[in-house]
Amino acid sequence: MLENSLSVLLSRLDFAWITSMHILYPPLTIGLSLLLFIAEWRWVRTGDEHWYRLTRFFEKLFIINFGAGVATGVTMEMAFGILYGPFSQAAGPFFGNILGYETITAFMYEAGFVGLMIFGWGKIGKRMHLFATFNVMLSSSLSAMWILVANSWMQTPTGVTLQHGIFMVHNWVEAILNPDFIFAFPHMWIAAVELALFFVAGISAWFMLRNRNSALFQRSLKYSLIALLFVTPLQIYLGDGLGRVVAQAQPAALAAMEGHYHTYNSNGSVNSGWHIIAWPNDTAGKNDFAITLPHVLSLLETHTLNGKVTGLDQFKPADRPPVLLPFYSFRVMVAIGFFLFIVALWGAYLILRGRLDSQTAHSHRGYLRILVFSAFLPYAAIWTGWWTREIARQPWVVYGLMKTSAGVSKMSVGSEILWLVCFAVFELLVWGGAWYFFAKVIRKGPDMESPVIEGGHEPLGHLERPSDDQAHPEYVRPVY
Amino acid sequence: MQSLSTIQNELSFIWWIALGLSFMLYIILDGADLGAGIFSLFVQDEDERGAIMASMAGTWDANETWLVVAGGIIFGSFPLVYGSAFHYLMIPLMFALLSIMIRAVALEFRVHSSASKRFWDWGFGLGSLSATFFAGMALGAALKGFPLSHTMVPNYVGGDLRFLSAFSIWTGVGAVVAASLAGGLYIRARFERRCSTYQQAGSWVAANFYLALAAVVVTLIWSLITFPWAAAKWTGPYAWVWLLLGVVIVYAAFKMRLASTRQNDMRAMLWLATLIVLMWGGMMATMYPWLVPGTWTIYDGANPSNSLVAFTLAVGGFIPVMLMYNWYQFWVFRARINKMAAYAH
Numbered sequence: 160m161l162e163n164s165l166s167v168l169l170s171r172l173d174f175a176w177i178t179s180m181h182i183l184y185p186p187l188t189i190g191l192s193l194l195l196f197i198a199e200w201r202w203v204r205t206g207d208e209h210w211y212r213l214t215r216f217f218e219k220l221f222i223i224n225f226g227a228g229v230a231t232g233v234t235m236e237m238a239f240g241i242l243y244g245p246f247s248q249a250a251g252p253f254f255g256n257i258l259g260y261e262t263i264t265a266f267m268y269e270a271g272f273v274g275l276m277i278f279g280w281g282k283i284g285k286r287m288h289l290f291a292t293f294n295v296m297l298s299s300s301l302s303a304m305w306i307l308v309a310n311s312w313m314q315t316p317t318g319v320t321l322q323h324g325i326f327m328v329h330n331w332v333e334a335i336l337n338p339d340f341i342f343a344f345p346h347m348w349i350a351a352v353e354l355a356l357f358f359v360a361g362i363s364a365w366f367m368l369r370n371r372n373s374a375l376f377q378r379s380l381k382y383s384l385i386a387l388l389f390v391t392p393l394q395i396y397l398g399d400g401l402g403r404v405v406a407q408a409q410p411a412a413l414a415a416m417e418g419h420y421h422t423y424n425s426n427g428s429v430n431s432g433w434h435i436i437a438w439p440n441d442t443a444g445k446n447d448f449a450i451t452l453p454h455v456l457s458l459l460e461t462h463t464l465n466g467k468v469t470g471l472d473q474f475k476p477a478d479r480p481p482v483l484l485p486f487y488s489f490r491v492m493v494a495i496g497f498f499l500f501i502v503a504l505w506g507a508y509l510i511l512r513g514r515l516d517s518q519t520a521h522s523h524r525g526y527l528r529i530l531v532f533s534a535f536l537p538y539a540a541i542w543t544g545w546w547t548r549e550i551a552r553q554p555w556v557v558y559g560l561m562k563t564s565a566g567v568s569k570m571s572v573g574s575e576i577l578w579l580v581c582f583a584v585f586e587l588l589v590w591g592g593a594w595y596f597f598a599k600v601i602r603k604g605p606d607m608e609s610p611v612i613e614g615g616h617e618p619l620g621h622l623e624r625p626s627d628d629q630a631h632p633e634y635v636r637p638v639y
Numbered sequence: 640m641q642s643l644s645t646i647q648n649e650l651s652f653i654w655w656i657a658l659g660l661s662f663m664l665y666i667i668l669d670g671a672d673l674g675a676g677i678f679s680l681f682v683q684d685e686d687e688r689g690a691i692m693a694s695m696a697g698t699w700d701a702n703e704t705w706l707v708v709a710g711g712i713i714f715g716s717f718p719l720v721y722g723s724a725f726h727y728l729m730i731p732l733m734f735a736l737l738s739i740m741i742r743a744v745a746l747e748f749r750v751h752s753s754a755s756k757r758f759w760d761w762g763f764g765l766g767s768l769s770a771t772f773f774a775g776m777a778l779g780a781a782l783k784g785f786p787l788s789h790t791m792v793p794n795y796v797g798g799d800l801r802f803l804s805a806f807s808i809w810t811g812v813g814a815v816v817a818a819s820l821a822g823g824l825y826i827r828a829r830f831e832r833r834c835s836t837y838q839q840a841g842s843w844v845a846a847n848f849y850l851a852l853a854a855v856v857v858t859l860i861w862s863l864i865t866f867p868w869a870a871a872k873w874t875g876p877y878a879w880v881w882l883l884l885g886v887v888i889v890y891a892a893f894k895m896r897l898a899s900t901r902q903n904d905m906r907a908m909l910w911l912a913t914l915i916v917l918m919w920g921g922m923m924a925t926m927y928p929w930l931v932p933g934t935w936t937i938y939d940g941a942n943p944s945n946s947l948v949a950f951t952l953a954v955g956g957f958i959p960v961m962l963m964y965n966w967y968q969f970w971v972f973r974a975r976i977n978k979m980a981a982y983a984h
Contacts, residue, residue: 233706237710240724241726241732248722255716258711262704263708267957272964593748
């Protein structure tokens with residue numbers, strides 16, 4: 160059982176809340192900046208106006224999302240010290256350094272170019288703009304890499320020794336390229352790309368369903384579905400790889416994810432059963448109820464029929480993670496991963512048979528609706544994936560080396576509740592606002608009228624005063 | 640705790656300078672944006688408020704990020720200070736972060752809103768005001784120092800409300816006044832001279848100039864009385880250096896006022912930046928070798944691992960590059976605007 164005094168539990172909830180509300184934005188920033196770069200590059204190379212319109216349209220959604228990501232992200236940087244002071248002090252020599260790298264080589268880098276990318280149209284040249292977009296793409300992926308280095312190290316803390324209560328780094332390469340990072344970073348990065356592709360595909364499907372700008376959106380639909388044909392199975396492969404790393408490096412975490420309490424059955428044979436669903440009971444150390452397939456767990460983790468998989472009974476009760484949340488959030492994530500793979504297969508089939516262009520798409524309305532629905536699923540998969548990862552690591556904050564209860568700041572319960580309530584209100588407002596303005600921009604649709612900005616350094620237009628002073632002025636773009 | 644090698648001592652000093660530089664850039668750059676936000680609370684016209692936000696659309700994000708960089712440097716180079724000081728400052732930092740959050744989304748959402756414009760205007764204005772106040776309060780509270788445990792790694796011990804004192808409230812107010820001045824000068828530099836916003840910012844700058852002057856004098860006298868480390872430096876054998884610094888500061892303040900009344904708005908902003916450099920540098924020199932007076936010196940709080948070497952090698956070179964593309968960014972977005980900018984992007 161966990162050392163879960165109310166104070167520790169509240170600290171965990173405080174942090175869980177701000178991270179869960181932050182992870183909603185960066186994946187779209189990372190994935191969409193890549194897609195924006197590709198679209199803008201195609202426009203610069205071919206001069207095809209459709210690419211330009213798509214870039215400008217999705218850029219509007221990008222900046223709403225980016226603003227929300229910065230708003231919730233600044234908190235993250237400070238929250239380690241506020242909520243987890245002793246952890247920050249002990250792990251600072253590695254963990255703090257990595258976050259320092261992230262702020263300097265990624266966060267600041269990105270912030271510098273994103274302003275040019277969004278508001279630089281007509282102020283900087285075409286190639287300079289493409290360069291800005293490229294930098295936003297590169298820096299957001301770099302940012303993801305550093306964050307995953309830091310987080311993976313908490314899962315598999317290699318390259319450090321604990322001296323006088325502080326983690327001293329003795330091998331930087333081992334610490335950065337820790338075993339978990341090798342699969343966790345690609346898994347997260349591909350998750351970001353997959354999310355952005357489904358986001359673009361879902362929005363494109365929505366426009367096709369309404370028969371608005373079909374000629375434009377059939378293009379983004381086509382390319383995102385073809386990309387997803389490769390991305391979705393790759394993600395399943397990477398997820399399996401990460402699962403095997405967890406099985407080796409964090410057996411207790413894997414046992415929690417699978418609800419695997421007993422290493423052996425009561426008759427002495429290896430317990431190889433994999434639960435489809437179960438009702439775990441941590442106090443009793445068993446599942447109260449389970450539907451179990453024999454041999455599947457051993458097949459998954461050891462690739463043999465009766466290989467031994469360590470159960471939770473091999474760990475002291477104080478070192479066992481809770482089971483219920485990791486067990487179900489893991490299953491939800493996996494189910495979404497496979498569902499999205501099928502959606503991608505189906506979509507690619509339709510695309511290759513030429514059934515999703517602006518002429519024929521109306522006969523596949525069911526599929527287009529599924530695509531709109533699928534745009535939300537990657538968000539759920541990312542949430543549940545992170546919950547699995549972070550909860551199954553408990554009761555450790557640095558796996559095997561530092562307990563969460565030793566890493567939290569000793570705050571009063573009152574201030575912990577104040578934190579939770581304040582951030583609940585503000586971050587729900589940010590979330591609601593972001594999705595409300597997504598919807599608003601999408602409903603308004605892409606701007607097809609204003610002239611294409613060709614060379615940069617162009618006047619973007621002027622405002623004309625209305626005849627009566629009550630109405631708002633009209634924004635007029637010059638037409639050449 | 641182990642002691643540091645010579646090279647680590649030197650690197651700690653260098654990163655202390657880098658930390659000071661990031662905070663200083665944050666104060667110069669985002670100070671103006673925050674002040675413009677406070678100013679917007681007093682602007683009646685909806686389009687004028689929108690134009691104030693539009694004026695910083697391309698740059699606010701990078702300006703604010705200097706704070707995140709400063710946070711990253713404390714975490715990376717001074718983790719022992721980071722983990723204890725931020726815990727001590729939980730409440731003011733929390734309110735500053737919430738304010739920054741609402742302000743950031745107001746800046747991005749407003750342009751797409753119709754019915755909720757008023758709401759985001761308030762979010763932007765009040766967020767700017769309270770972010771400035773609580774950041775100033777956190778700075779004042781840090782100057783007072785805090786108690787540490789006598790464990791292997793010294794953690795913060797003390798209540799959640801220890802940060803609260805007459806001095807920390809005063810520094811919060813002082814920060815608001817200083818930001819208001821910076822914001823006024825920024826508006827003067829970014830708006831066309833015939834705009835009513837430009838005119839309004841003129842009297843705003845005049846009022847806040849005298850308020851800021853008074854606030855600086857009060858803060859200096861207060862510090863002289865309450866902080867022995869400050870009094871020892873200022874009245875020590877190098878008193879003439881401090882006096883000279885004082886004279887230079889008064890001269891710069893005078894030049895700033897003169898430039899502003901003559902409508903040399905960019906020059907006034909640069910004089911203000913000079914003032915901030917002089918005063919922030921003076922404060923750091925007064926505090927040396929303390930990072931948190933009475934609690935952490937630069938060398939006690941520094942990263943004890945070989946990490947400082949790694950940190951320097953890995954990211955030291957990026958800081959000049961960052962300064963370069965930041966400069967380019969300001970160059971691109973330098974043009975004066977008018978209230979029609981509320982619609983432009």
